[in-house]
Amino acid sequence: MRWRVPSRPGSIRWRRWDEDVAVRVESTGGTHLLGPAAGCAFTVLLGAPSGMDLRQLADTMLDGAEPGDLERLDAMLLELHRLGVIEQVPA
Amino acid sequence: MIRASLLVEVMRQPPRSAALRERDWDVLVRQARRTGLLARLAHALSSQGVHEVPVASRRHLDVAVRLSSVQRQEVRREVALLQHALRPLDVPIVLMKGAAYVMAGSPAAEGRLFSDLDILVPRHRLAEVEALLMARGWATTHLSAYDQRYYREWMHELPPMVHIHRNTVLDVHHNILPQTARDRPDAALLLEASRPIDGEPALRVLAPADLVLHSMSHLFHNDDLGHALRDLSDLDLLLRDRLHDGDFWPALLDRAEQLRLTRPLRYGLRYSHAVLATPIPAHVLRHADRWAPSRPVASCMDALWSRALSPRHASCDDLLSPLARGALWVRAHWLRMPPPLLVRHLATKALRAHPPRQRRTPPAAADR
Amino acid sequence: MIVADLPAARLRERLRAGGLRLRTGPVVSCIRSPLEDVAAGVALHYARHPVVDEGTFADFHVSVERPASLRRWWRPQVVFRFDGDAPFAPLAGDQGFPMLEWGLNWCVSVHCHDYLIVHAAAVARGEHAVVMPAPSGSGKSTLCAALVYGGGWRLMSDELALFDRSSGCLHSLARPVSLKNGSIDALSRFAPSARMGQVVHETVKGSVTHVQPPEDAVSAVDRPAHARWIVMPQYRAGCRAELRPLPRAQAFMRLVGNAFNYHVHAALGFELIADVVSAAQCFEFVYSDLEQACRVFDRLHDSS
Numbered sequence: 197m198r199w200r201v202p203s204r205p206g207s208i209r210w211r212r213w214d215e216d217v218a219v220r221v222e223s224t225g226g227t228h229l230l231g232p233a234a235g236c237a238f239t240v241l242l243g244a245p246s247g248m249d250l251r252q253l254a255d256t257m258l259d260g261a262e263p264g265d266l267e268r269l270d271a272m273l274l275e276l277h278r279l280g281v282i283e284q285v286p287a
Numbered sequence: 288m289i290r291a292s293l294l295v296e297v298m299r300q301p302p303r304s305a306a307l308r309e310r311d312w313d314v315l316v317r318q319a320r321r322t323g324l325l326a327r328l329a330h331a332l333s334s335q336g337v338h339e340v341p342v343a344s345r346r347h348l349d350v351a352v353r354l355s356s357v358q359r360q361e362v363r364r365e366v367a368l369l370q371h372a373l374r375p376l377d378v379p380i381v382l383m384k385g386a387a388y389v390m391a392g393s394p395a396a397e398g399r400l401f402s403d404l405d406i407l408v409p410r411h412r413l414a415e416v417e418a419l420l421m422a423r424g425w426a427t428t429h430l431s432a433y434d435q436r437y438y439r440e441w442m443h444e445l446p447p448m449v450h451i452h453r454n455t456v457l458d459v460h461h462n463i464l465p466q467t468a469r470d471r472p473d474a475a476l477l478l479e480a481s482r483p484i485d486g487e488p489a490l491r492v493l494a495p496a497d498l499v500l501h502s503m504s505h506l507f508h509n510d511d512l513g514h515a516l517r518d519l520s521d522l523d524l525l526l527r528d529r530l531h532d533g534d535f536w537p538a539l540l541d542r543a544e545q546l547r548l549t550r551p552l553r554y555g556l557r558y559s560h561a562v563l564a565t566p567i568p569a570h571v572l573r574h575a576d577r578w579a580p581s582r583p584v585a586s587c588m589d590a591l592w593s594r595a596l597s598p599r600h601a602s603c604d605d606l607l608s609p610l611a612r613g614a615l616w617v618r619a620h621w622l623r624m625p626p627p628l629l630v631r632h633l634a635t636k637a638l639r640a641h642p643p644r645q646r647r648t649p650p651a652a653a654d655r
Numbered sequence: 656m657i658v659a660d661l662p663a664a665r666l667r668e669r670l671r672a673g674g675l676r677l678r679t680g681p682v683v684s685c686i687r688s689p690l691e692d693v694a695a696g697v698a699l700h701y702a703r704h705p706v707v708d709e710g711t712f713a714d715f716h717v718s719v720e721r722p723a724s725l726r727r728w729w730r731p732q733v734v735f736r737f738d739g740d741a742p743f744a745p746l747a748g749d750q751g752f753p754m755l756e757w758g759l760n761w762c763v764s765v766h767c768h769d770y771l772i773v774h775a776a777a778v779a780r781g782e783h784a785v786v787m788p789a790p791s792g793s794g795k796s797t798l799c800a801a802l803v804y805g806g807g808w809r810l811m812s813d814e815l816a817l818f819d820r821s822s823g824c825l826h827s828l829a830r831p832v833s834l835k836n837g838s839i840d841a842l843s844r845f846a847p848s849a850r851m852g853q854v855v856h857e858t859v860k861g862s863v864t865h866v867q868p869p870e871d872a873v874s875a876v877d878r879p880a881h882a883r884w885i886v887m888p889q890y891r892a893g894c895r896a897e898l899r900p901l902p903r904a905q906a907f908m909r910l911v912g913n914a915f916n917y918h919v920h921a922a923l924g925f926e927l928i929a930d931v932v933s934a935a936q937c938f939e940f941v942y943s944d945l946e947q948a949c950r951v952f953d954r955l956h957d958s959s
Binding site for chain 3: 227
């Protein structure tokens with residue numbers, strides 16, 4: 197499964213202040229504050245329009261991921277997906 | 288008919304607004320706001336090339352247009368979420384009224400304010416639909432045993448459902464008129480004739496003639512006349528959208544007979560033409576007049592409806608207006624329920640401390 | 656012409672009949688009421704506000720009157736009407752003026768969607784404003800009143816911060832500040848010259864009164880300001896007045912959370928609040944003594 201930030205113009209608006217990122221999702225109308233970890237994942241994905249999978253994301257964000265880290269990251273990505281902040285790259 | 292209000296005059300002929308003084312605009316905006324037609328008025332003005340609007344009024348019109356546009360977007364979102372929620376059931380979801388106008392791109396969506404989402408589903412699948420909705424975050428309302436019965440046994444819908452997170456309201460219907468109504472269409476016919484929406488195959492809307500007939504039956508059976516003129520305006524736009532379609536009128540007349548909605552059809556055509564100058568072909572009006580009630584009843588209805596279809600504002604009421612609305616309210620109930628039930632229902636409603644909309648403390652008072 | 660120019664009898668006549676139209680910044684309200692306490696409240700608190708001709712467009716037509724029921728005479732009540740509709744339950748009979756104020760706030764917050772409206776106090780010096788988003792119980796109104804009646808700041812609003820959609824500037828209403836319970840005494844001690852109206856007891860939130868908007872606030876009502884500081888106030892008994900930096904992202908979410916009509920402005924609302932927060936310094940503020948609080952705000956202003 198590869199993840200990316202929705203690519204359609206206007207579908208996501210965001211602002212970053214230091215480590216925090218505020219995001220507005222057009223499709224749901226929801227506005228969210230992403231904490232440091234989620235904000236980091238989001239920022240990394242912004243830089244990868246073709247998307248990244250869990251392992252690539254972990255390697256970029258963390259210096260050597262432990263098994264527990266991957267699980268937590270996965271759960272976070274699913275939550276971001278549920279909120280509409282990120283989407284799956286179609287196969 | 289009583290003298291047309293300022294709002295109706297300007298909606299019929301937007302260029303007439305050029306002659307309005309500032310104090311007239313004050314009344315016009317208030318009439319429109321009270322009736323829920325502020326955005327529709329703005330749309331009528333701009334679509335007729337009237338751009339000279341005094342600044343103070345322009346502010347209110349622009350706000351209404353923006354609100355309408357934001358709500359349209361919210362309707363689209365809500366429909367998408369509903370569709371997603373009900374996907375496992377593979378049940379035809381037929382959108383009605385506001386949601387239908389938006390998703391089908393109908394001109395009746397322009398300048399409209401939206402509140403509840405209305406859908407029609409087959410009666411025999413109602414229980415499954417309700418169960419799945421509750422599992423997906425919609426909660427039922429009107430929890431008294433009496434109200435539950437009112438909706439489930441006597442009306443044509445489930446009690447309104449509210450989504451616990453989004454606070455949006457969903458009305459699930461299995462017909463367009465109550466079980467207890469004397470002339471009731473066969474819901475299967477409505478479902479059969481429904482059309483899928485371009486690009487959204489899982490969603491359907493009523494066929495064009497049925498959309499019009501539903502609008503008419505809703506208006507002329509509704510006991511809440513607060514927005515009667517707004518509903519008539521929706522009907523006017525639906526009809527105008529069909530003027531080019533030569534097949535539409537005969538189909539509409541036939542369908543009204545088939546669905547036993549000839550009386551609302553006659554009123555709908557008559558009042559849309561009389562109040563909002565909808566250019567309905569004369570032969571169609573004549574044909575529909577065959578379904579008029581007796582002369583005394585017809586002129587009584589004209590007197591009642593001309594008042595009910597005025598903007599619900601002090602500037603438009605005459606002495607008879609409150610009586611007229613009262614009489615039509617009773618009539619709406621009369622049409623929806625057989626007499627013995629009717630007496631029981633009205634008596635119960637009057638006795639219970641029916642919480643009016645007003646039971647809120649002013650926000651600033653509560654928030655300090 | 657201002658309200659103070661109207662003789663008392665004329666004022667009451669207008670209120671009873673066709674309505675008194677007055678302007679509060681960008682809003683013209685047509686007010687009707689047969690009640691003496693409303694008339695007295697209007698005469699005091701809106702003394703310096705412009706009266707507008709009856710042929711002029713009014714944004715809101717409101718009235719405060721007795722309900723048309725038994726409650727007209729027996730344990731009388733007052734009801735607020737917006738062009739004939741009553742959006743709220745009636746209140747007890749002597750709460751006419753507070754009801755008018757709450758009703759006028761409601762009118763703006765529910766209808767003025769040409770602004771992004773935040774539930775906050777806003778006060779200005781020159782072109783720069785402090786915006787104080789308000790959880791209840793924070794002491795925002797007391798602090799606002801102190802800043803305005805002795806702290807050298809100009810009142811824009813104690814309740815409704817109006818951000819213009821296109822420019823992001825704050826616009827002023829310069830309407831009376833409302834105070835409750837302990838704040839009434841606290842402000843009387845701090846600023847004895849502040850003119851207060853009748854204290855109304857036993858409202859939903861205890862004793863309530865309003866303070867007349869200062870002259871400079873009304874005369875400068877049409878001067879917009881930029882939000883330079885976002886401050887979340889919290890009264891804490893015995894605490895020394897202190898500003899603590901607040902991460903901008905949190906200030907952003909607090910503004911969004913306190914905005915009445917954020918959803919109406921959609922993407923533009925997000926960008927507007929984000930711009931405001933990016934251009935402002937953001938703080939949390941604890942205080943107990945009003946004098947100290949004012950000095951902290953002086954230093955804040957001077958250091959920028």
